Amino acid sequence: MIILKAEGISKQYRLGTVGTGTLSHDLNRFWYRFRGKEDPYLKIGAENDRSSNQKSQYVWALKDINFEVKKGEVLGIIGRNGAGKSTLLKILSRVTGPTTGVIKTKGRIASLLEVGTGFHPELTGRENVYLNGAILGMSKAEITSKLDEIIEFSGCKMYIDTPVKRYSSGMKVRLAFAVAAHLEPDILVVDEVLAVGDAEFQQKAIGKMQEISKGDGRTVLFVSHNMGTILSLTEKCMILEKGRITHFGPTEEVVEKYLQSVEMDREIFKLAKEFQNHPFIKNVEFLDEKGHHQISFISGQKLNIKITIDNPTERIFGNCFVGIAVFSRNGTMLTAYRSDLADKYYDIEPGENIIYCRIDKLPLNPGLYTYNINFQDFTTTHQQIREAGRFQVETGKFYENGKIPAGSSQIILVDQQWN
Numbered sequence: 001m002i003i004l005k006a007e008g009i010s011k012q013y014r015l016g017t018v019g020t021g022t023l024s025h026d027l028n029r030f031w032y033r034f035r036g037k038e039d040p041y042l043k044i045g046a047e048n049d050r051s052s053n054q055k056s057q058y059v060w061a062l063k064d065i066n067f068e069v070k071k072g073e074v075l076g077i078i079g080r081n082g083a084g085k086s087t088l089l090k091i092l093s094r095v096t097g098p099t100t101g102v103i104k105t106k107g108r109i110a111s112l113l114e115v116g117t118g119f120h121p122e123l124t125g126r127e128n129v130y131l132n133g134a135i136l137g138m139s140k141a142e143i144t145s146k147l148d149e150i151i152e153f154s155g156c157k158m159y160i161d162t163p164v165k166r167y168s169s170g171m172k173v174r175l176a177f178a179v180a181a182h183l184e185p186d187i188l189v190v191d192e193v194l195a196v197g198d199a200e201f202q203q204k205a206i207g208k209m210q211e212i213s214k215g216d217g218r219t220v221l222f223v224s225h226n227m228g229t230i231l232s233l234t235e236k237c238m239i240l241e242k243g244r245i246t247h248f249g250p251t252e253e254v255v256e257k258y259l260q261s262v263e264m265d266r267e268i269f270k271l272a273k274e275f276q277n278h279p280f281i282k283n284v285e286f287l288d289e290k291g292h293h294q295i296s297f298i299s300g301q302k303l304n305i306k307i308t309i310d311n312p313t314e315r316i317f318g319n320c321f322v323g324i325a326v327f328s329r330n331g332t333m334l335t336a337y338r339s340d341l342a343d344k345y346y347d348i349e350p351g352e353n354i355i356y357c358r359i360d361k362l363p364l365n366p367g368l369y370t371y372n373i374n375f376q377d378f379t380t381t382h383q384q385i386r387e388a389g390r391f392q393v394e395t396g397k398f399y400e401n402g403k404i405p406a407g408s409s410q411i412i413l414v415d416q417q418w419n
Contacts, residue, residue: 001071001106003219004092004187009065009101011087011243014058061087062335063243065101069236071186072217076210076224076234076251078258083240085223086191089113092221093189107186108136121165125175127158128164132179141161146182153208154178155201173193174201181208187219188212206233226331227255255329256368278382279320279348281375286391297362298396299404299413305337305357309348309375317348320382322355322375329367363406363413364393 062084069075077085078085090096093104093111116235118135119128129150133143151157154174159167167175180188188209206229212218230237230251237254239247247254285293285306297303307322323338337346346355370390375383395404398413405411 003071003106004067004221005068005104006065006092007102007104009062009088009091009103010060011062011084011091011096011097012058012060012099026258031154037396044137050385060243062091062098064247067245067248069187069219069221071219072213072215073236074220074222074234076237076254078227078230078237078255079240084243085240086113088240089189089191089221089223092187105187107293108184109187109189110136110180110183110185111189112173112180113130113189113191119164119172119176122163124163124254125154125167126151126162129179133183134174136183136185138183143183150175150178150182153182153204170201177205177208181205181212184216185218187221189221191223192225202229205254209233227258227329229331231255231330277313277315278380279309279317279353279375281373281383281385281388282310282352283308284373284388285388295390296392296394298394299362299364299366300396300398301362303359303362305359307355307357307373307375309353309355310349311348311353314350316350317377317382318344320348320375320377321345322357325372325374326364327370327372329369334369335363361398361415362396363395363398365411365413366393366395368392 001303003141020361065088067075077088079085088095089111090113091098092105093109093113094103095111118132120131123131126147129147130140130143133146134140153162154171154177156167156171156175159171164172164175165198177190180190190209209220209222210233213220220233222230222234234251237247237251238245239254239258247257283306285308286295286297287304287306288294288297289302289304291304294303305324309320309322311317321338321340323336323340325336326334328334337359339355339357346353368390369392370387373383373385374381399416400402405413
């Protein structure tokens with residue numbers, strides 16, 4: 001049974017102002033509507049590309065979104081920052097309305113979009129539980145029957161009669177999620193807020209979402225940048241890119257496409273040009289032994305990582321070091337290469353500076369990997385880039401005989417001597 005359906009959903013915003021804009025635009029809209037004609041500003045609007053310099057006053061945060069979700073399904077929504085994920089969830093939760101299109105739902109929707117969503121800061125945790133339940137359309141008796149369970153799950157028993165304004169962000173998330181999950185909505189909408197909670201609570205929350213979808217047959221829409229959570233929790237997944245759905249289907253296939261979609265996020269390095277007062281990472285390249293740029297390597301292969309740092313100032317920045325952390329496709333950090341661990345520190349002079357990291361034997365199993373890069377000195381982090389790029393590793397003769405350990409790619413290969 002289809003429990004949620006989005007038909008032609010689009011959302012337009014006006015850049016640089018709050019509301020609809022100027023009085024002339026409002027009057028123009030009214031005049032067109034009075035004559036039974038289409039809003040003239042729906043015909044214009046730039047694509048949702050946060051890094052570009054748009055001349056249009058309007059932007060389409062979402063454009064022509066169509067999908068449907070069945071009862072009991074868990075749908076993952078992934079994409080880069082600014083792709084339109086949160087805007088879509090706000091429309092589905094009826095926090096804001098679409099500019100065009102319609103949402104069809106069956107049953108109650110509970111949403112957890114930001115830390116402490118729907119909480120009144122002056123009310124206690126207990127009072128907010130009743131307030132949220134009432135908003136969801138539940139009776140006081142229904143909420144009371146679930147109250148002890150909610151408090152126990154949240155782990156906030158000591159503070160339940162304390163005003164929410166005195167809660168930490170993690171405590172707000174705990175209580176907000178407990179309320180949303182236990183008050184039996186037909187559709188639970190969760191944004192990236194779980195990242196605020198500690199690891200123990202994240203696992204607890206993921207287990208609860210699996211329970212309510214599989215056990216109770218309720219629907220969950222989940223946004224996350226953690227591919228491990230998406231892979232373990234969701235069955236179907238969609239990619240949002242510049243306000244449009246680019247892929248929709250089984251989670252494993254969609255996550256693979258998402259990770260392979262960009263050889264390297266060049267946009268990140270373009271944004272780095274905004275730095276004027278300190279050096280920034282201009283480029284990162286993975287090179288083979290002959291110095292050729294590659295994105296595909298073999299287990300055990302020699303390679304060099306070339307890091308170009310641009311210093312737009314006239315100063316010399318001393319004692320700088322660079323770190324690269326490598327992650328599996330589900331977001332688990334596997335290994336890190338850091339110049340400070342090798343007691344290598346660099347003076348970054350004006351202009352371009354190039355630093356090389358040599359890896360004699362790539363210690364990774366076959367698979368697709370992402371990496372973060374960090375550039376700092378003893379006192380200042382000049383730049384930190386998440387998901388700076390991706391590379392592929394194929395089967396190679398790390399152990400000379402071509403054998404590899406069975407299992408997932410989350411295994412580091414190590415040279416061994418047996419006697």
